[in-house]
Amino acid sequence: MKRAISLCLGVAASLLAAVAPARAEDGYRLWLRYPAASASSTIEVEKSTPIIDTAAAELRRGLGRRVARVLLATTADPRVAALRLAQPLGDEGYAIRSTQVAGQPTVVVAAEGERGLLYGAFALLRHLDTGGAATAIDLHSAPRIKLRVIDHWDNLDGFVERGYAGRSLWDWWTLPEHIDPLYLDYARANASLGINGIVLNNVNAKADSLTAAYIAKAAALAEVLRPYGIKVYLSARFSAPHDLGGLATGDPLDPAVRAWWAAKADEIYRAIPDFGGFLVKANSEGQPGPGDYGRTHADGANMLAAAVAPHGGVVMWRAFVYSEVNPEDRAKQAYSEFQPLDGKFADNVLVQVKNGAIDFQPREPFHPLFGAMPRTPLMLELQITKEYLGQGTSLAYLGPLFEEVLNANTYRGEGSGPTVAQVIDGSAEGHELTGIAGVANVGRSRDWSGSTFNQANWYAFGRLAWDPGLSAEAIAREWAAQTFSPDPRVVDPVVRIMMGSREAVVDYTGPLGLAHQMATGHHYGPGPWIADLARPEWNPAYYNRADAGGIGFDRTKAGSDAIGQYAPELARLLADPRTTPESELLWFHHLAWDFRMASGRTLWEELVAHYDAGVASVVDMRRAWDALRPQIDAERWQKTADFLAIEERDARWWRDASLAYWMSVNGLPLPAGAAPPAHDLAWYKAQSYPYAPGNP
């Protein structure tokens, strides 16, 4: 028999070789790379519903024989009731427990609602895929945030604004007739993270998305997503009653306009009974809005809210506004416009606030609106796509960025806190309706996000949306184990690379609180010298304010007083550069080049040291990735290696171009040991990239 078995292994191995596709490790499977298995556990379900069937199918796909038997059942099932689960699980939470059912060893996945069973099934797979034991399982979790939403900035023509992973997943042209299997795998991936909402189209919206033809297309997608617990939402163009309906106005207080939106909502809900609602970018960067008619954001949001309220829908109204005619510090404008509206929004409105007051920079202080609108549910908007962090190619794990904003102390409570996480999960202010949104980084790139490590940002967003208390490092460990291997010889160095990667980008693009220093339009590469754009607040020079005397934006009382928008205790700390975190120093202060830092170095020396540290980090990442070559499949290894080479080139470019410009302004020599820029400033200014991706 021994010989026969070895023959078998030979046959099996060669079959594997023969049938394995040439590009098996192309990244398509994301973190759902279940081990090959020849059979599945017994999967028992309390009942068959579309969502429970989805959960069972995923277990059949991924579980193998790692546990003998699984029961998926709600707390209505006596076999679950017998477990006497103590935790309240809510609509979406789950408990997973190894136990005996009818005398047989069984892993029970239990929930109050069927979506909890879906999330529990994925949680069981994650537990096992990350090396968790197959015995004595006792897990439970429930999401802290109600609406966990991915925002697609996808245009109807397939272009993705700020997308670096190919065309839109949505092939609007062949919908509703053709359902691309990609949609199903996208739904699976999101469900595995607990994402329960997807905004299909760009916030820079076309009214066409609200026509009957496009509603039918959206309805077809809703059908695909529904068994995965995901609702669809649409970005609504505020002027649609005029653009589509032929009305003379879009005034939210006009009865005809209100009637148009109510009828439109009715039409959408006839096609999509569980439609989530509208996301709106209004009176921002050229988009129409209630301000065009002399009305407030609350007037606009509440009008739409009234249209969807009878159907249980919500309105997510963005606070990302700044005006070309308003000379006020751009960082202050959203607060100035929205904070006075606190308490004026309808119950089914969430105001969606970006993590910082400018625009998804590598580092920003948390947005002053968090904690400042206690009577309004604030939804946190994060950017998963790396518009300002190296776009498609840089390796920048955003977990630490997300964690930083979620853990930021608003100083709005009595004593410590609440954190931003406690504001958005509703616990600080007692909101039932809560939400978090991430701007997607997916497209038709075979690996979904354009690179393996970009997948981690989608993963981290999803996990933090479910539980904002998770640590970025723990999430990185989970992701690395599922994406590459649970072997610590892989996980440890991968996580080390990831955890330092975002700070590297901060260091080589905008250290010590500098921000918005990128080139115009496409936002790729450095442009700190740019000062000639039509709108002042579009210029990097507006933000760095570098001159012979110093650098940084004075947001103290002597300057724009943006600090005054924060809670008094925090404002007091930020008013003094000595009690301002050095990582945010030049965001809040204009300081002399010879300002003395905590390290004892001058500001100028410290700046140079940060740029150099950023470049050195990338060099280290490359070295660490090279060492991982034996452990990683060839295709994914090579792509990341190539991209790290691009990032090193870009890091040196950022560092050199920035230093060349600062030196042209401050006239200072480089600190001893610092390498001079590779080219002169004119060379950096002459660089032009007309075909950079993602630029609308």
Next chain:
Amino acid sequence: MKRAISLCLGVAASLLAAVAPARAEDGYRLWLRYPAASASSTIEVEKSTPIIDTAAAELRRGLGRRVARVLLATTADPRVAALRLAQPLGDEGYAIRSTQVAGQPTVVVAAEGERGLLYGAFALLRHLDTGGAATAIDLHSAPRIKLRVIDHWDNLDGFVERGYAGRSLWDWWTLPEHIDPLYLDYARANASLGINGIVLNNVNAKADSLTAAYIAKAAALAEVLRPYGIKVYLSARFSAPHDLGGLATGDPLDPAVRAWWAAKADEIYRAIPDFGGFLVKANSEGQPGPGDYGRTHADGANMLAAAVAPHGGVVMWRAFVYSEVNPEDRAKQAYSEFQPLDGKFADNVLVQVKNGAIDFQPREPFHPLFGAMPRTPLMLELQITKEYLGQGTSLAYLGPLFEEVLNANTYRGEGSGPTVAQVIDGSAEGHELTGIAGVANVGRSRDWSGSTFNQANWYAFGRLAWDPGLSAEAIAREWAAQTFSPDPRVVDPVVRIMMGSREAVVDYTGPLGLAHQMATGHHYGPGPWIADLARPEWNPAYYNRADAGGIGFDRTKAGSDAIGQYAPELARLLADPRTTPESELLWFHHLAWDFRMASGRTLWEELVAHYDAGVASVVDMRRAWDALRPQIDAERWQKTADFLAIEERDARWWRDASLAYWMSVNGLPLPAGAAPPAHDLAWYKAQSYPYAPGNP
């Protein structure tokens, strides 16, 4: 041992199930779907070179154990010399023969040059994959056309003009650092057909493609393609000396301009020693050209030809020209401008002529230039992407269209012939330099071409480029066998569907010689009523000339006399509607609605019958495809089924919209039994598709 073996099979089968990817049949493998095999034949090579290694690797990938031993060797090898091959094979031809080598049964793949070995390796695989016997193999073939080129209308930003299969394959942004494995598989697919040239960028060219940065990117692609026998070419913007070089002029007779191009060619050849040359669209649809400086197309082409001649390069100069200020029938303008230049082009210039005189319509008479420029190598340009034949979704096999033009009799010889094929393969006029180009239909769609059946058009182009004497039906059989299964129960109905599919599009969009009846810009769907575009020859009404009295474009002496551009004998036949093929009738004649057709029906009745036949064909195709469901894998079956549903909808739309318009013009009732259009003409005129793909 028996039990052990059955156990083995069990293990193997379950491993297969486990490792088979969820989307195994997503179309990525094209026609190269080699059977799974546990081991490979012995592959012996005369010597190792990049191209021979590529050939051997492909055999290892695909051959399995279908033959015991293969020898790849040139005629310089004594083992090949011993075979006494009779045929001249040329640089690229091959012979394949089952024989004994050193006493062992061996399939010898022999060639004079190593590219012949590459094509022979693919030919052996094709032979076996289409059901050819593994014994007594005796094949030989050599290409009839020297330059077999795919033209990419791919922009540097990733958009593909008239592309319906996603973004460009070329990720210019990450080149040259990152080589996407997609490039390798694309090279393999083209090499399998004998394609030996690829024009990387759109004929509507940006000068940036000639900058140092983009030359480096093109060089990286050339490195990938070289071992597959494929040269790269670039579309050149004629004004580049001005755009990039800062010269005041692009005048081809200006010494500074000539020097700029010579230096640019030198620069390109330093990076790409086997660079193929330039493709140029000049003085056409807004592109700059020698006419801007009062020079001829020959002046322009010869200037570029002089720049690449020292390096062995060629210039492919397009004859697709028509002017907004020239009132002459658009169909005549290319001939009028180019025919007088015959004999004036340098030896390394090919004039690239579209198959017909307008623009890739579902049916056009062959271009009158073929046979009319005997001293100039004419390169045939075909469109593989289906700009005018239903774009991404319709099932329209273009083999019959390509075959029709290749077999067209130019009447330019003594007695019969030569055919267009004999003009472009050089045999009619004694040219050594010969070429054929197809405009690509590939992109980042997972199945490369947007649908399985679109792959067949790429395949058919490649096979006909190698041997323009192949029949469209034989090619369809080959393709179907490799793409689905060699089982005749699959091949027969698939080929039946394919062979009728192009005529269906002709029938439901523009029967009896009607052409250019599509909507504006995106060219999707009907617009026969359109008459208000700025340039007359952009209007469908310019082509149909429908009025109360009749329909069709009078190209006789009484009209535009375009017929006079054909050879006298052919012109005589075309001058009379009775001796004009009915399929081209309204291309050449304006006829009364009650003109009596060969069938005895009036022209109006015949037109309606053709539209109805087109719709009926699509209905039949759907029925035939439905019946194939058990034989085809689920994913590919479903996508084609969905797309056929779209095509049926579109066919009815074309038929109904066209009839509604003709009736508004001729006031005639529908023939008995013909269904009235589903909507009134105003409805069809109101249809708008602002996000149709591929529209530049």
